[in-house]
Amino acid sequence: AKEGIVFATGDGEKDDTNQLYYPWGLSIDQHDYLYVADHSSHRIQRFPLKKD
Template identity: 45%
Template sequence: MYSTVLHILQDTSWYVRTPLRSSSIDIHPNAKWKQIGVTVAGGNEEGNGINQLNCPWGLYVDDEETVYVAEESNHRIMEWKSGATNGKVIVGGKGNVA
């Protein structure tokens, strides 16, 4: 079973993380559910590249809108600055381990 994590910032912006998409989604507080959110981390298929996520399991967004994602399969924590197209490995990073 996969879980989805929702993080709400002080300005009521929403970040949704789901392992099935291998990405995180930013949903504006005035968004209508038929609208498409904006991918703020990952979104380039599963993988261990700096623009990819694989089984994201934890999510934190700081006051500067930097997104931190803990990945189960890549054994790492990624940092995604606001507007970035690539993340930065800040902890771990051994990739998939069989």
């Protein structure tokens, strides 16, 4: 998860991209990014599924 970026956050806390607190939903887009909705951290994280 070190390659992930915080896409959206709403809790005012520090953006630790290497931790998920309570992942709730997953989605993959047409560009091969995985999106993880992290319920308890109030954010969505994006992770590349392919290396450039």
